[in-house]
Amino acid sequence: MTLFGWDTSDYDVGRGLTRARVTDAAGLGITFLTCKGTEQSPSAVFRSQHCGWILATARDARIPFLGMYVVVRSGVPAATQAGTLVSYANSQVPWWSAFPGFFWQVDLERWPYDQVSPSVGVQVANELEARTAKTALMYASKGQYGTSPLGDFPGGTPTIRTTWTRTSRRPTNGPAATPGPAGRRTAARSPCPGSGSTPAPRGSGRSGPATPTPSVAPPPTSPP
Numbered sequence: 690m691t692l693f694g695w696d697t698s699d700y701d702v703g704r705g706l707t708r709a710r711v712t713d714a715a716g717l718g719i720t721f722l723t724c725k726g727t728e729q730s731p732s733a734v735f736r737s738q739h740c741g742w743i744l745a746t747a748r749d750a751r752i753p754f755l756g757m758y759v760v761v762r763s764g765v766p767a768a769t770q771a772g773t774l775v776s777y778a779n780s781q782v783p784w785w786s787a788f789p790g791f792f793w794q795v796d797l798e799r800w801p802y803d804q805v806s807p808s809v810g811v812q813v814a815n816e817l818e819a820r821t822a823k824t825a826l827m828y829a830s831k832g833q834y835g836t837s838p839l840g841d842f843p844g845g846t847p848t849i850r851t852t853w854t855r856t857s858r859r860p861t862n863g864p865a866a867t868p869g870p871a872g873r874r875t876a877a878r879s880p881c882p883g884s885g886s887t888p889a890p891r892g893s894g895r896s897g898p899a900t901p902t903p904s905v906a907p908p909p910t911s912p913p
Contacts, residue, residue: 694721694754696828699739706739711746721754722747723794726781727774728760730803734773735760741781748788757782758794758828759813763805767812775820786821793817793825799833807834 728735797810814825
């Protein structure tokens, strides 16, 4: 079964992401939405400024499955990275633990600044599940990983593979269309390995490499 979803981050706010567009997504067939929460390097921690209102808006729009993701990094213990994400979720979306469709997402993209090993993501995912009893999914693009296994992950490696499609601002071609600024690349995702999706161009529609910022979380920012 293919579920259509929307991967978001602070980067998308600068490209036109608003409350209205998140709300519209529910009516366009979007059944899950994820938002970047944290990225922790040995020297600094990035914490999203916008994840709180994005996920709260999606919840109010009755999108049934909502996730927060961590971009895993080398050189930081898995327990530390998992703890940072959970603490951030507690501060920004304190309702997450009571939301039936909440899940964690572990972003295993490889960046020029960090060719992180899949084993790091597996360890972080295991930590998140052990700490919270919520499911953790692995984001590993088929363009980078193909159909290769990602290690001894519970449940037979539930990996999100991607197919990328181009849509207009007000799409009319059915539930696969995803809201966003004109010409934006958006993801149609299937939460199972080897789902037959085609390799995605590296970084298409994603937030791109994060520049770590000091480990003080900025105050939430209201959208337009």
